[in-house]
Amino acid sequence: GESVGLHLPTLSVQEGDNSIINCAYSNSASDYFIWYKQESGKGPQFIIDIRSNMDKRQGQRVTVLLNKTVKHLSLQIAATQPGDSAVYFCAENMQGNTPLVFGKGTRLSVIA
């Protein structure tokens, strides 16, 4: 599993560029994955999800890629905007096992 600490990985991107946020998950039996966005002082906000029978899913300006072979999940944000600045968490879930398990998070900073 991932270690917990006060220092989050940080990604800084120029406004208008594409962002790629990565996540390594720990449980090979996990079959449902979600990306959440958390702005300062707020709760996690659902962005996009993907099930293990898919390897790619697209939403509005966001794409999630799943590589089950290496237990890797990524979130791509197209044309990153200042409003995208937040901490992004991946979360995994195993069917029949209720709780979401969150990753450590990545802080995305968008430079205007």
Add this chain to the structure above:
Amino acid sequence: EPEVTQTPSHQVTQMGQEVILRCVPISNHLYFYWYRQILGQKVEFLVSFYNNEISEKSEIFDDQFSVERPDGSNFTLKIRSTKLEDSAMYFCASSEMEDTEAFFGQGTRLTVV
């Protein structure tokens, strides 16, 4: 758009006191959760609740914690005798099914002094 609502937004309490955190999940959701987030750290699962009983709980959810759904809309988390290390953001969440997206409330910031 339906949302999970939590009250209060901020609670300050003295060590050893009892606190009750309140949540109103989304109305057609059947699964309810409490998570906490210590400042700067990741979101940690506490407990899940379905069909009026706890379905899963983590190691954090010890005997000082309890949950209740006192009526058809509220879902509460009680901490019986608060400790300094209970200071955190507490998030309530709900989902339609157990393997669908969970929607989170804005959180209650609990400060134990």
